[in-house]
Amino acid sequence: MQRSMLQGVIVNLVTWTLVLLIAFPLLWMIITSVKPQTELFRIPPTWFPETITFEHYWRLLTETPFLTYFRNSVVLATTTTIFVVALGTLGAYSLVRFKYRGRETLAMLVLFTYLLPSVVLIIPLYLMMVAIGLSNTLVSLILAHTTFALPYALWLLRSFMEGVPEDLESAALVDGASRMGAFRDIILPQLLPGIISTALFTFILSWNEYLYALVLVNSDSVAPLTTGVMSMLISAFNIEWSLLMAASVMMSLPLIVVFAFLQSYLTSGFGAGGVKG
Amino acid sequence: MIATQTITPRLERSYARLGVLLIAPTILVFSLVIVYPLLAAIYLSVFSIYTPTLEGNFVGAANYVKLLTGKAFWNSLGVTLIWTVGTLTLQIVFGVGMALLLHQNIWFRSLARSLVLFPYFLSTVVAVLVWRWLFNDLYGAMNHGLMQLGILDLPLDWLGSMPNAMIGVILVGAWKYFPFVVIAVLARLQTIPEHLYEAAKIDGAGPIARFWDVTLPQLRNVLVVIVLLRAIWDFKEFDLIYLLTGGGPVTSTQTLSLLVYQEAFGLNQMGQAAAYSVGMMLVMLVFMVVYIRKTGKEG
Numbered sequence: 381m382q383r384s385m386l387q388g389v390i391v392n393l394v395t396w397t398l399v400l401l402i403a404f405p406l407l408w409m410i411i412t413s414v415k416p417q418t419e420l421f422r423i424p425p426t427w428f429p430e431t432i433t434f435e436h437y438w439r440l441l442t443e444t445p446f447l448t449y450f451r452n453s454v455v456l457a458t459t460t461t462i463f464v465v466a467l468g469t470l471g472a473y474s475l476v477r478f479k480y481r482g483r484e485t486l487a488m489l490v491l492f493t494y495l496l497p498s499v500v501l502i503i504p505l506y507l508m509m510v511a512i513g514l515s516n517t518l519v520s521l522i523l524a525h526t527t528f529a530l531p532y533a534l535w536l537l538r539s540f541m542e543g544v545p546e547d548l549e550s551a552a553l554v555d556g557a558s559r560m561g562a563f564r565d566i567i568l569p570q571l572l573p574g575i576i577s578t579a580l581f582t583f584i585l586s587w588n589e590y591l592y593a594l595v596l597v598n599s600d601s602v603a604p605l606t607t608g609v610m611s612m613l614i615s616a617f618n619i620e621w622s623l624l625m626a627a628s629v630m631m632s633l634p635l636i637v638v639f640a641f642l643q644s645y646l647t648s649g650f651g652a653g654g655v656k657g
Numbered sequence: 658m659i660a661t662q663t664i665t666p667r668l669e670r671s672y673a674r675l676g677v678l679l680i681a682p683t684i685l686v687f688s689l690v691i692v693y694p695l696l697a698a699i700y701l702s703v704f705s706i707y708t709p710t711l712e713g714n715f716v717g718a719a720n721y722v723k724l725l726t727g728k729a730f731w732n733s734l735g736v737t738l739i740w741t742v743g744t745l746t747l748q749i750v751f752g753v754g755m756a757l758l759l760h761q762n763i764w765f766r767s768l769a770r771s772l773v774l775f776p777y778f779l780s781t782v783v784a785v786l787v788w789r790w791l792f793n794d795l796y797g798a799m800n801h802g803l804m805q806l807g808i809l810d811l812p813l814d815w816l817g818s819m820p821n822a823m824i825g826v827i828l829v830g831a832w833k834y835f836p837f838v839v840i841a842v843l844a845r846l847q848t849i850p851e852h853l854y855e856a857a858k859i860d861g862a863g864p865i866a867r868f869w870d871v872t873l874p875q876l877r878n879v880l881v882v883i884v885l886l887r888a889i890w891d892f893k894e895f896d897l898i899y900l901l902t903g904g905g906p907v908t909s910t911q912t913l914s915l916l917v918y919q920e921a922f923g924l925n926q927m928g929q930a931a932a933y934s935v936g937m938m939l940v941m942l943v944f945m946v947v948y949i950r951k952t953g954k955e956g
């Protein structure tokens with residue numbers, strides 16, 4: 381008994397040491413963001429801030445285009461999510477519950493595009509956006525984000541749809557409901573947790589995307605957070621790390637909210653998304 | 658699918674029509690933003706196109722000849738393989754190890770899990786900014802931490818010289834993506850029947866023997882899928898490497914994704930870049946086919 385108690389304590393200590401080591405970069409980000417400029421360039425660094433200040437956050441919001449970037453990212457990620465989840469839900473319903481020729485091939489194609497590298501598509505997409513006059517707009521980014529978000533959402537929703545029991549739908553059909561009626565009244569409520577999970581994943585993917593924004597957008601007024609914040613690093617004469625760390629914290633806010641309140645949806649998405657060996 | 662025996666052929670036909678109608682918008686968008694660009698990339702790869710003016714002329718197989726005979730593609734392929742194997746190995750080892758620890762009954766387990774998962778969902782831009790600050794040669798916490806612990810004598814130049822730059826990139830990649838392995842393995846661990854462990858205990862197997870004889874065989878299938886999926890995703894990684902080192906010093910961390918980007922938007926040779934991207938896709942196709950066949954069978 382004594383020995384297994386000791387073992388438990390050791391496992392705890394080892395685990396928590398590792399966990400804190402993994403979380404350290406994030407703690408360091410927060411610590412740096414509240415250090416005054418003078419304390420930042422101390423050698424060796426102070427591991428705990430001696431004075432806490434929010435001046436960097438204030439400067440970020442008032443003196444930089446951060447809020448414009450933030451708004452662009454919200455519009456971009458929200459529109460992409462709604463568009464992709466709406467298409468994906470109908471598509472997944474069709475792929476799982478209907479019989480027609482080419483259905484299996486289509487499902488394989490979805491999986492294939494889910495693995496495709498973005499750099500292959502970026503050149504033709506860039507040419508396409510220039511040709512139809514959409515380059516340097518949020519619309520071009522929404523369309524570009526569809527290339528990775530739609531296969532992802534479709535694949536995830538397909539797995540969730542497979543988990544909805546078929547006999548409920550059959551019963552509704554026997555009772556005289558139409559297919560779309562059964563879809564609305566029976567399938568959608570059952571699928572809701574899967575839809576939320578997919579929407580969260582899509583939102584995060586779109587929120588974090590960098591390459592398409594780098595190539596397709598080059599003005600501050602339409603830049604999302606990823607390229608916007610990076611441009612603050614590159615354009616600065618001497619890099620203001622505390623300002624950048626404040627931007628990093630602010631940029632992670634939606635994620636922190638999701639983690640605090642909706643984390644179970646994120647982990648359930650993993651079971652569905654391709655890793656079910 | 659739905660009560661096939663009872664429905665009439667006419668109803669079946671109308672269901673099939675509805676099914677096609679429901680998938681039609683998806684197919685339309687797919688064709689527009691994925692299939693067309695994919696075919697266009699192959700088409701562009703036999704042209705020579707100057708990016709700023711987008712003017713070009715047909716050059717036949719010249720871009721592919723340069724791909725096969727030049728150094729750039731093979732150099733980048735080598736870099737990509739080193740990066741993929743290095744970061745994937747760390748991800749798997751740390752991921753499985755961490756999952757085994759988090760599966761134990763530890764204090765504040767859900768908080769520990771959240772902290773471990775967080776890097777995976779974090780924006781690559783944020784991860785890179787934080788790590789570049791940690792790696793800073795003058796004020797970085799990495800150098801000072803390691804010096805205070807007595808592991809380093811002098812500050813290291815983490816991202817500006819080799820092999821440190823490759824090690825740095827591999828480390829950050831492992832930190833960012835190992836939670837994926839943790840989540841997938843944890844989910845599988847929870848489904849291993851307890852009686853297998855009890856039987857092994859009765860047979861006198863210690864914790865290490867139980868890991869090799871019970872846990873690992875049970876994890877085998879999920880690990881194969883994780884390795885394939887992560888190998889594909891690491892192979893095509895762009896953001897993390899581009900933002901950490903930009904492919905430098907010189908081209909020592911320039912993976913294939915970075916090579917394509919650099920050729921198209923740095924050197925302004927769009928046709929050549931398209932050829933590189935097609936070459937890259939052909940290399941990946943091997944893994945993709947294996948993964949698709951593996952998942953397709955189960956799905």
